[in-house]
Amino acid sequence: MRRAILSSCIALSLGLAALLPATLVATAPAYAQGAAKGASGLPLPRFVSLKSRKVNIRIGPSTDYAVAWMYMKSGTPMEVIQEYENWRRVRDADGTEGWVNQALLSGERTAVAAPWMRGKGKDIYVNMRRDPQNSGPIVAKLQPGVVLRISECNGDWCRGEANGTEGWVNQGEVWGAYPGEAFK
Numbered sequence: 498m499r500r501a502i503l504s505s506c507i508a509l510s511l512g513l514a515a516l517l518p519a520t521l522v523a524t525a526p527a528y529a530q531g532a533a534k535g536a537s538g539l540p541l542p543r544f545v546s547l548k549s550r551k552v553n554i555r556i557g558p559s560t561d562y563a564v565a566w567m568y569m570k571s572g573t574p575m576e577v578i579q580e581y582e583n584w585r586r587v588r589d590a591d592g593t594e595g596w597v598n599q600a601l602l603s604g605e606r607t608a609v610a611a612p613w614m615r616g617k618g619k620d621i622y623v624n625m626r627r628d629p630q631n632s633g634p635i636v637a638k639l640q641p642g643v644v645l646r647i648s649e650c651n652g653d654w655c656r657g658e659a660n661g662t663e664g665w666v667n668q669g670e671v672w673g674a675y676p677g678e679a680f681k
Contacts, residue, residue, distance in 0.1 A: 535577070535579070536581075537580055537599075539577075541577060541578065541579065541580065542576050544574055544575070544576055544673050544675075545574070545575050545576075545577055545585075545587075545602045545605075546573060546574050546602070546603050546605050546606065546607040547571050547572060547575060547597075547601060547602065547603070548600075548601050548602055549571055549601050550570065550571045551568070551569060552567065552568045552597060552601045553567055553597070554568065554593070554596065554597055555595055555597070557596055558582065558586070559584070559596075565595045566595055572605070572644055573589070574589075574606075574607040574644070574672065574673040575587040575588065575597075576589075577602070581596075583599050583600070584596050584598060585599050585602060587602075590612040590672040590673075606646070606648075606673065606680070607644055607645065607646050607647060607673055608657065608666075608671035608672060608673025608674055609643070609672045609673060610623040610641055610642065610643045610644075610645065610659075610666065610670065611623050611642075611670050611671070611672075612641060612642055613641075614641035615641045617641070621640075621641060622639060622640060622641075623638070623641065623670045623671070624637075624666070624667075625639055625657075625659065625664035625665065625666050626666070627664055627665070629651060629653070629654035629656070629665040630654075631667075636663075636664040637659065639659055643659055645658060646658050646659075647674060648681075649681040650674045650678055650680055651679050652668065652677045652679040654666065654667060654668055655668050655671060655674050657671075
């Protein structure tokens with residue numbers, strides 16, 4: 498009986514997966530020349546942020562699919578990795594993936610300070626500097642996981658604001674901008 502139920506579940510999952518077109522999952526970063534474009538005409542992958550305070554992440558691209566996760570903070574950075582009609586498959590800094598309606602996403606860029614360093618110790622920080630250079634004076638020490646709003650990146654450093662403090666962070670120490678990506 499268990500085997501029959503398991504076989505039915507697997508067959509149903511494969512059937513549902515076949516119904517969803519595999520729309521343009523990109524392999525190159527969005528800023529690379531010739532990057533893949535989604536149905537929206539925007540590059541894939543790309544970073545966005547959550548527009549609303551409460552956002553449901555679903556297991557498929559429709560309200561008919563179950564909610565897998567709920568985010569409770571606007572401004573959380575997400576990486577769009579796939580598009581299907583008005584739905585975007587997104588990935589968060591921890592690698593969790595799901596589908597969200599495009600209306601709940603913003604083009605405003607945000608980033609998470611070194612999410613891979615969370616829980617590694619009390620004395621681990623990302624330095625925010627006054628100038629975009631390692632010798633620049635430190636204006637803030639950001640704990641891993643702090644979300645900052647990004648106004649520009651030059652390929653090595655990103656200018657941002659966290660809790661009212663503005664400065665530059667090393668681009669390799671944040672999740673929300675691709676290595677070498679430059680934008681204003």
